Structures are given as C-alpha cells and as structure tokens.
Amino acid sequence: MTTIALAPGVTLIALGGAVEGKADPNKRWGLLIDVNKCGADCTACVTACSQENGWKDTGHPQTDAQWIRKVDLKDMATGREVSLPVMCQHCSTPPCVDVCPTGASFKRADGIVLVDKHACIGCRYCMMACPYKARSFVHEPLEDQKTDVPRGKGTVESCTLCVHRIDVGGSPACVEACNTNGHGAMLFGDLNDPNSDISQTLREYPSAALRGDLHLNPGVRYQNLS
Amino acid sequence: MERTIYREIKPTPHVWIAGTVLGSLIALAALCVFYIEHHGHIVTGMTNQIFWGIPHVFAIFLIVAASGALNVASIASVFGQAAYKPLARLSSVLAIALLAGGLAVLVLDLGRPDMLLVAMTKYNFSSIFAWNIYLYTGFFAVVIGYLYVQMARGVAPTTVKAAGTVAFVWRLVLTTGTGSIFGWLVARPGYDAAIMAPLFIAMSFSFGLAVFILVSLSLCRITGRDFGDFLLRRLGRLLGIFVALVLYLTAVQHLTNLYAAEHAGIEKFILMSGGIYTVLFWIGQVVLGGIVPLALTLGPKGLQSRRSVVLASSLVIIGAFSQIYVIVIGGQAFPIDIFPGYQANSTFFDGQIANYKPSAVELGLGGGGIALTLVITGFVAVVLRILPTTLSDANVASAK
Numbered sequence: 001m002t003t004i005a006l007a008p009g010v011t012l013i014a015l016g017g018a019v020e021g022k023a024d025p026n027k028r029w030g031l032l033i034d035v036n037k038c039g040a041d042c043t044a045c046v047t048a049c050s051q052e053n054g055w056k057d058t059g060h061p062q063t064d065a066q067w068i069r070k071v072d073l074k075d076m077a078t079g080r081e082v083s084l085p086v087m088c089q090h091c092s093t094p095p096c097v098d099v100c101p102t103g104a105s106f107k108r109a110d111g112i113v114l115v116d117k118h119a120c121i122g123c124r125y126c127m128m129a130c131p132y133k134a135r136s137f138v139h140e141p142l143e144d145q146k147t148d149v150p151r152g153k154g155t156v157e158s159c160t161l162c163v164h165r166i167d168v169g170g171s172p173a174c175v176e177a178c179n180t181n182g183h184g185a186m187l188f189g190d191l192n193d194p195n196s197d198i199s200q201t202l203r204e205y206p207s208a209a210l211r212g213d214l215h216l217n218p219g220v221r222y223q224n225l226s
Numbered sequence: 227m228e229r230t231i232y233r234e235i236k237p238t239p240h241v242w243i244a245g246t247v248l249g250s251l252i253a254l255a256a257l258c259v260f261y262i263e264h265h266g267h268i269v270t271g272m273t274n275q276i277f278w279g280i281p282h283v284f285a286i287f288l289i290v291a292a293s294g295a296l297n298v299a300s301i302a303s304v305f306g307q308a309a310y311k312p313l314a315r316l317s318s319v320l321a322i323a324l325l326a327g328g329l330a331v332l333v334l335d336l337g338r339p340d341m342l343l344v345a346m347t348k349y350n351f352s353s354i355f356a357w358n359i360y361l362y363t364g365f366f367a368v369v370i371g372y373l374y375v376q377m378a379r380g381v382a383p384t385t386v387k388a389a390g391t392v393a394f395v396w397r398l399v400l401t402t403g404t405g406s407i408f409g410w411l412v413a414r415p416g417y418d419a420a421i422m423a424p425l426f427i428a429m430s431f432s433f434g435l436a437v438f439i440l441v442s443l444s445l446c447r448i449t450g451r452d453f454g455d456f457l458l459r460r461l462g463r464l465l466g467i468f469v470a471l472v473l474y475l476t477a478v479q480h481l482t483n484l485y486a487a488e489h490a491g492i493e494k495f496i497l498m499s500g501g502i503y504t505v506l507f508w509i510g511q512v513v514l515g516g517i518v519p520l521a522l523t524l525g526p527k528g529l530q531s532r533r534s535v536v537l538a539s540s541l542v543i544i545g546a547f548s549q550i551y552v553i554v555i556g557g558q559a560f561p562i563d564i565f566p567g568y569q570a571n572s573t574f575f576d577g578q579i580a581n582y583k584p585s586a587v588e589l590g591l592g593g594g595g596i597a598l599t600l601v602i603t604g605f606v607a608v609v610l611r612i613l614p615t616t617l618s619d620a621n622v623a624s625a626k
Contacts, residue, residue: 062273062581066574073568086564086572095413101355102348121345122337124277125355131413133562133574137277137337139268153266154337210564214412 022167025109028092029161030191030219031175032198032207033084037185038178040083043070045186048177049087052162054146055136065136067159068174082225085174085186087159088113088134089210089218096126096135105156111191111219112161120155127156131211134158161219191219230312230621232377232611235449235604244448245604248597255594258587259334267337270588275580276558281335283550284592287433288328288599289362289404290426291546293397294434294468296321296369298461299376300397303390309457312621315612316442318373320603321397324437325365327599331592354406361400368396377611401427408553415492416557421482425475429549432468436542439465439535441603445613454619455532462535466523469542473516476549495560495579496552503556506548515545555582 046068050056055065068087074080090113096105097113104119105126115126127135135158142151148164151157162172171188178186189198207221235241262269272279298317302310310317333339349356372389375381405426411417439461446453480497483489496507519538522529559580564570570577607613614621 060268061573062275062575063268065274069572069574069576071565071570071572071574071576073565073570076567076569086576095411097350098352099355099411100350101353101359102344103350104344119341119344119348120338121341123355124337125353125407127274127277128417128558129411129413131562132564133576136274137267139272139274140266152338154263156337 023108023110023112026192028111028191028219029166030090030111030189030198030221031161031172032187032189032201032221032223034185034187034223035082035084036224037183038082038084039181039183039185040072040081042083042181042183044177044181044183045085045174046070048173049159049162052146052165052173053149053160054142054144054151055157058140060139063137063139065138065157067136067157084222084225086132086134086210087174087220088130088161089132089216089220090159090161092217092219094216095129095131099125099129101125108163112163112166113158114160114163115155115157117150117152117155117157120152122154122156124156130158131214131216231615232312232315232613233615234609234611235445235607235613237608238449240448241604241608245601248601248604251597252594252601255334255591255597258590258594259339261587262335262591263339269585271583271585272588273580273582275575276555276582278554278558279582280551280555280584280588281331281591282554283547284595285328285332285335286404286550286554287546288324288331288595290401290430290550291433291437292321292324292328292365292430293401293404293427294430294432295324295438296393296397297431297434298438299372300390300394303372303376303386304394309460312614312617313438313442315373315376315610316445316603316607317438318369318376318393319606319610319612320438320441320599321434322366322369322373323599323602323606324434325362326602327595327597329362330598331595334591335588354403354410358400358403358407361396361403365396365400368393397430398427401430408557414557414560414562415489416496416553416560419479419482421475421479425472425479428468428471428475429546432465432472432542433546435461435465435468436539436546439539440543441600442613442617443536445604445607446617449613451613452616452618452621454617454621456619457617458532458535459530462523462530462538465535465538465542466520469516469519469523469538472549473512473520476511476516491563492557492560496556500556500559500579503552503559507552507556510548511545511552514541515548519545558582 049068053067055067058064068085070083071086072083090111094107094113097107102119102121104116107113124137135156137156138153141153145151175186175188187198189196191199193199205223207223208225209218209221296317298310299314301307302314333342372393375386375389402423405423408417409419409422443453483493496503519541522534522538561577
C-alpha cells in the first residue's frame with residue numbers, strides 16, 4: 001500500500017498492488033471435491049464460509065448472497081442421488097472477467113478470480129455471464145463486516161477461495177471445515193505442482209469440470225460425479 | 227411544392243402542460259433512484275436469480291429504438307428519398323433523446339451509480355459493455371455532427387450524405403453491440419446466439435420507426451401543423467416491412483433452437499409452458515406486436531388509414547416491450563443447466579424457474595427514462611428549428 005501525505009491530516013492512500021504482489025504466477029490454486037465423500041445433509045463448508053467471510057442469512061433467500069451452496073442432485077436416468085458444494089469455479093478463462101466493463105472482475109496470477117470492490121459499478125453483467133450461478137449481488141446495506149473480507153452494497157461478490165488465508169499460507173475455510181467434520185471431501189492445493197496431493201489425485205483418478213463443454217478450464221474439479 | 231421551412235414550436239399552454247407532466251415523471255423517477263440507492267436493490271423486484279429487471283427492459287427498448295429512430299434521416303440523406311427529408315432533423319434529435327433516456331435508466335439502476343466515473347476511465351476491452359460505452363458516446367457525437375450539417379447554411383449535399391452515411395454505419399454497429407450483450411453470453415441457453423445482433427437491428431428499425439411516427443404526429447398535433455395522409459401511410463408501410471423482418475428473424479431464432487435438443491428446455495419454456503413469458507411471446511410480441519400491425523400497414527387497403535398507422539405504431543411498442551421482457555427476464559427465469567441429466571435442488575434455487583415481480587420504483591425509473599426522452603425532444607423542438615411548418619402531402623416531395 002502506497003501512502004502520500006498531501007497536507008497535514010490529508011493522506012492519499014493507493015490501494016491494490018499489495019494483494020497482487022502476493023499472487024505467485026507459478027502456482028494455480030484449485031479444489032478437488034469428492035462427491036462420494038460429501039455428506040448429503042452436511043453443510044459445514046457453507047457455514048464455515050459464511051462465518052469466515054461475513055455473508056449470512058438475513059431472511060431474504062431470493063436476495064441473500066451465497067458464496068457457496070450445497071446442491072442436491074438426482075440422476076434422472078438412474079435415480080442416483082448425490083450432494084455437492086458449488087462455488088466460484090475459478091476458471092482459467094473466466095467469462096465474468098471477459099464481460100466486466102471496468103475490469104473489476106479479475107483473475108490473479110495464481111488463478112484466483114476476484115472482484116475489486118473499488119472498481120465494481122454493480123452492473124451485474126458478470127452474473128449474466130457466469131455459467132455456475134456463482135455470483136451474488138449485495139442487495140442490502142452491510143453491517144459488522146470482516147476486516148479481511150471487503151464487501152459493499154451494490155457490488156457483486158463470490159467465493160474468493162479465502163484468498164486472505166491463502167496469502168498467509170492457509171487454506172480455504174470450507175476445506176478446513178470439511179476435514180474437521182470428518183468428511184475430507186475437499187482437497188485444496190497447487191494444480192501447477194505435480195507433487196501436490198491435488199495434482200497426484202487428479203492424475204490417478206477420473207474427475208470432471210462442471211460445464212466442461214464450455215472449455216473454461218475451472219480450478220475446481222469434481223470426482224465421482226458421473 | 228413549396229420550400230420546406232423549419233420553425234421552432236411555440237411554447238403554447240399545451241406544450242407547457244406536457245412539459246409539466248413529463249417533468250413530474252422525471253422528478254418521480256429521481257425519487258425512485260434515491261430510494262433504491264439508499265435502501266439497496268432489496269426494495270426492487272430484482273433478486274440474485276433475476277438481476278436485470280424492468281429498468282433494463284425500458285433501457286434496452288429506448289437504446290434500441292434510438293438507433294432505429296435515426297432511420298428516417300438515413301433514408302433521406304443516405305438513400306436519397308426526398309419525401310423523408312423534412313423529417314430528418316427531428317429523426318436525429320429523437321435518436322439522441324432516446325439514447326439519453328435509455329442510458330439514464332441503465333446508469334441509474336447500477337448498484338453503484340456513484341462509481342460511474344470508474345466506468346468512464348477504466349476499460350476492459352474484452353467486454354462488449356465497455357465497447358458499448360464508446361459506441362453510445364460516439365453515437366451522440368456522430369448524430370450531433372450529422373444534425374449540425376443538416377441545419378447549417380451552405381453545407382454541400384455531399385457533406386450531408388457523408389455525415390449521414392457515417393451515422394448510419396455507426397448505428398448498425400451500435401445495435402450489433404447491444405444485441406451482442408446477449409448474443410455473446412455462453413452461460414445461458416436463452417442467449418448465446420449470433421442471430422441476436424441482426425435481430426436487434428431489425429427490432430431497432432421497427433421500434434424506432436414506431437416511436438418516431440407517434441412522436442412526430444404528436445408534435446404536429448399539439449402545434450397545429452399538418453402531417454399529410456400519404457406521408458403517414460408511407461411511413462406505416464415501411465413500419466410494416468420492419469415488423470415483418472422482426473417476425474421473420476424471431477421465427478428463425480426459435481426454429482434454430484428447436485432443432486438442437488440441448489435448447490429444447492428453454493424453447494418449451496418460452497413457447498409453451500412459461501406462463502407470463504409464453505403469453506407475452508404469443509399475444510404481446512407475435513399477435514399484437516407483429517401480425518396485427520402487419521395487417522394494419524401492409525394488409526388490405528380497406529384497413530389502411532391514419533388511425534391504423536397510429537394503432538400499428540402503438541401496438542409495435544407494446545410488442546417491443548413484450549419481446550424485450552421475454553428476452554431479458556425470460557432468459558434469466560429459465561434455470562442454467564449446470565448438471566445436464568440431473569435434477570438439481572439448492573438453497574440458491576438451482577434447477578427452479580425464477581420468479582420476478584417488477585416493483586413500483588423500478589417502473590418509476592423506467593417511466594422517467596421515457597419522460598426524459600420526450601422532454602429532450604420537446605425542448606430541442608422549442609429552441610431549434612427541427613420541425614417543418616407543414617408536412618402536408620402537397621409540401622412533401624414524391625409523397626405520392
């Protein structure tokens with residue numbers, strides 16, 4: 001962060017840059033979700049994300065933000081039922097970034113797709129463009145925000161992969177909660193590191209991208225879905 | 227035939243009453259905007275499922291009609307049809323006014339309209355939205371220049387034609403850009419179609435001319451100026467051709483989708499089971515906005531009259547709102563198929579048809595856009611010589 005004193009008591013603060021500086025272009029952060037391990041009635045990942053990032057149920061389900069959600073699926077041909085979490089898929093070629101007129105939607109060098117709240121004008125075109133319904137528009141004034149997670153009324157937001165935790169060597173809150181809960185359905189790691197657990201598992205077992213037909217190369221992959 | 231004389235319209239009591247009513251609607255829209263911005267979009271009918279609502283329908287209607295309203299001027303200057311020449315100035319002014327009204331609605335519905343400066347200074351050139359910012363501001367500049375050469379003394383006809391050609395090409399590109407806002411969206415089955423660009427161009431021809439007919443007739447009426455029967459019916463026949471073009475491209479749009487199994491869901495939704503969207507499509511867009519105006523303008527001679535042109539123009543506008551509502555809202559209401567072959571259910575309404583009920587504040591904002599368009603047009607007609615003293619058939623070249 002750069003600060004310049006314009007006059008006594010008047011300081012110009014240049015935001016940005018610091019976060020970008022932490023993004024390592026040699027890494028690509030990703031998630032592998034094993035659908036078979038995901039508990040049908042478990043919402044630990046959703047609760048953890050909500051607590052970590054400060055979005056919550058305000059009693060307005062149609063307008064409340066949901067950065068992560070559990071989707072229950074039933075195979076219409078076989079009747080097989082599964083449950084899995086869906087969040088921003090952190091695409092390699094994200095449509096939300098392509099369509100954003102101001103560049104507020106952007107992809108960090110390490111593959112994490114974010115929204116710059118200082119540049120988002122709230123046009124919602126990214127929500128139109130996202131094939132995963134992963135973005136939410138903040139419809140109401142916000143209170144008691146988390147200091148690590150800037151949000152703003154009238155702007156669009158989505159899963160940040162807990163970038164504030166990753167930048168200090170941590171992992172996303174959803175992954176931690178899933179492990180703590182004993183399911184271990186979510187694996188987080190560097191997709192560019194061939195020796196990481198996620199890369200080894202992806203190499204060993206079949207996995208799929210949601211809406212693979214769109215060739216967006218998402219950073220979130222699913223195992224045992226089909 | 228006498229020489230065409232343009233005169234400012236006099237601010238008669240009728241003009242003042244119209245101005246006061248429209249001014250009140252603009253003030254009401256401003257209150258709606260403050261209310262939405264203070265409380266957030268929670269006070270609108272928009273949700274995280276349908277996040278482009280009725281303000282966007284109004285905005286797109288006005289923006290699409292803007293480029294179409296310029297057609298009368300283009301037909302005169304670019305395609306050399308002398309009969310339309312006396313209307314060319316008004317056509318240019320109305321085009322600017324419609325675009326201003328549409329952009330005002332679009333911008334004031336933003337989540338952060340206070341951040342508009344960011345949109346003016348930071349561009350992402352892979353975004354068609356960003357390109358449209360250039361196309362819209364450029365349209366103002368090009369059409370104002372075009373209007374200037376039409377009105378200035380001693381400007382050579384070739385210069386007017388050149389300016390008109392630039393404006394005509396610009397408007398085609400502009401509407402391509404507006405259609406591509408939807409055509410380039412791969413995520414949603416209701417969009418993602420190259421036909422959106424030509425469809426929007428055809429829509430602009432039709433909607434813009436319908437608005438132009440009603441506005442120019444109203445201006446002549448409240449100022450007591452003649453508007454010849456033959457000129458009006460000629461405009462009506464042109465409107466009929468544009469209506470037919472929209473119907474044709476709409477048919478191609480849906481037939482193409484019906485052929486692909488992956489689009490069967492959205493087509494069944496719009497054409498058969500979509501409730502309000504199906505009603506708006508068949509009754510609003512196809513019958514009222516398409517077949518009836520077609521019959522009134524290009525049908526049996528017995529049907530053609532001054533009234534039928536006015537009725538056809540009004541119906542085209544009803545059809546226009548229906549069509550844009552079906553495209554914008556219907557396209558969002560139908561769920562995205564993230565998991566083909568699966569039935570999906572979630573707290574975020576995956577797999578469900580989304581509901582949308584426009585709120586009064588949204589309608590107030592949209593109505594303000596229309597009022598702004600009319601106020602700008604009327605104000606310019608009061609201060610500038612854009613409307614001929616008469617448009618009687620005897621005074622309009624080749625009117626017969």
